[in-house]
Amino acid sequence: MAIQNMIGAPVTGENFYGREIELRNAHRYLNERQSLLLSAPRRIGKSSMAKRLINDKTDEGWKCVYVDLQGIATKETFLYKLIDAFTGVGIMDKAGTKALNVFGKALNFVNGINLGDQKLELNDQALTEALFNRLSGIFDHSKDTLIVIDELPLFLSKLMDENGKNRNEIEFLLNWFRSIRQNENSHIRWLFCGSVGLRNFTNHYAMSQSINDLVDFELGELPPEEAKGLIEALAKSYKLSIDKALIDEILDQLQWPIPYFIQLLIDRLILKIPNPQTRPVTHEDIEEAITALSKSDKFITWSERLAEYRNLKSMAQSVLDHLSVTDDSQTKDDLLKIVMKNQDPTLIEEVKEKITIVLEMLEHDGYLIRSDKYRKFRSPLLRRWWANKFID
Ligand SMILES: Nc1ncnc2c1ncn2[C@@H]1O[C@H](COP(=O)(O)OP(=O)(O)OP(=O)(O)O)[C@@H](O)[C@H]1O
Ligand SMILES: [Mg+2]
Incomplete structure (x- = not known):
């Protein structure tokens, strides 16, 4: 089956393209029984990568589990989510599965229950710790296992209140x-994304x-090479005819060729050209696609994320507002003045102290590049999207 144009959800199976070096390295680390921290900008392809590793390792006979903490904000739902994910996939030993039942009852936990119906409130720190310690005792460490915990830092930062009151609970987790x-000698490997x-x-x-x-x-x-390959593979699937010079032009325009941006661009071209067999992609199509994207709602996550x-x-917003309409790169001092x-x-x-932190965060999160x-x-x-949304 040919690769599909996917914009949004993590890609799996045939739709996962490239990442050969990263896959090779990830497998090497996992085979050497190391656990990994994948901390990378929004929309770069973390969840897709994690799901691909789960798929590969399942094929090799490993036990695998994927836990998504997006939308989780309390330790009760976190615990619920973990138990739900660990139940029935064979990563608990026999005694553990039994213990889980008892544990589940203690939590008012019934398979399939709606999270909104969750009754338990872990106000008592000692009870919470006892429950977690019980859970940690029932893993089966003898089997090759991969546990992916997606969006852990997002959950932790939600759990931490403004004044850092929950610091100790988070440190405990x-x-x-x-x-x-x-x-x-544990055979369990973890991947935190x-x-x-x-x-x-x-x-x-x-x-x-x-x-x-x-x-x-x-x-x-x-x-x-992978960026070009993804454009070519998607173009082939949708019968778009894009010559090599135009592919170079796309890469030149994107400058930061992450798969999501390529998928967005191809989506625009598919929408724009209903009869691709008789009408090759032109330079104007690419210009128009980029302009349309810069006015779309596809990047709103980058603004929401600033929360x-x-x-x-507000400091991060001012820095980005300013850079979105300034042709030259700016130094920290220029931005400090702003x-x-x-x-x-x-x-x-x-x-000054704050702006140092903000600039580091914006760089880490893929908004800015520093030279x-x-x-x-x-x-x-x-x-362009930022200027269009917040300035123009
Ligand atoms: N290997 C890949 N091959 C093809 N497309 C990909 C690949 N990885 C990511 N994408 C594209 O990027 C989009 C986002 O991917 P994914 O959800 O994996 O990213 P993420 O880093 O987990 O995002 P978020 O930070 O929002 O959780 C996908 O919908 C798809 O368009
Ligand atoms: Mg993700």
Whole structure:
């Protein structure tokens, strides 16, 4: 079956394209019994990668489980989600499965129950810890197993309230995961994914030792050959005829060839050209597709995501607003001047500290690219969208 144009959900099976180097490295680490931390920008393809690894490892006979924490905001639903995912996939030993039943009852847990009906509230820290410790004792460490926990940092940052009141609970959860990983001779491997930087988070709250055994696994743009290959494969599926020079032009326009942007662009071309057999793609089609995307709602997640910057959100917004309409790259000092406008000048040192953090976060999250001391939008497409949405 030919590759399909997919925009949004994680891709699986034939629709997963490329990532050969990343797959090779991920398999090597997992085979060497290392656990991984995949912290990379939004929409880069983390969940697709995780699902592909699950698929590959299931084919090799491993036990695999995928836990998605998107939308989870309390430790009760987190626990529920874990138990639900671990039940019936063979990663608990026999005693564990029995214990789970007891455990499930303690949680008012009935298979298939709607999360909204969840009764339990773990107000008592001692009870929570007892339940988690019970759960950690029932893993079967003797079988090759891959457990993916997607969007863990997003969940943790939701759980942490503004004043860091839940810090200890979060440290407990991270140490709980760590203690399972530390089990001697364990065949369980973990892959934690997320677009919020888990290391920034644990450094900030002084709990970095809880994840210091994880290998950082990187996922970025596609290398040029894979980016071209994805365009060609999608074009072939939809009978679009794009000559090689135009493919180079697409890559030139995108500058940051992540699969999602390629899929969005191809989607526009498919919509624009209903009779591709008789009408090849032109330079104007590409220009129009890019313009249409820069006015679409396809990048709204990049703006919504700034909510996770909490008290740094308005500073991040000012930096991005400014960069979206400035042709030159900007230094930290240039940007400091922008955010200091309308501020009390005596706050400069405090603001300087904050802008350092904001710029690092924006770079980590794929909004900005830094070359020497200059910053600019990583993707010209995102930049045009930003200016169109917030400035023009
Ligand atoms: N290997 C791939 N082959 C083809 N398309 C891909 C691939 N990886 C990602 N995509 C494209 O990117 C989109 C987003 O992928 P995915 O959901 O895996 O990203 P993500 O990093 O988990 O995103 P989020 O941060 O929103 O959770 C997919 O819908 C698809 O269009
Ligand atoms: Mg995802």
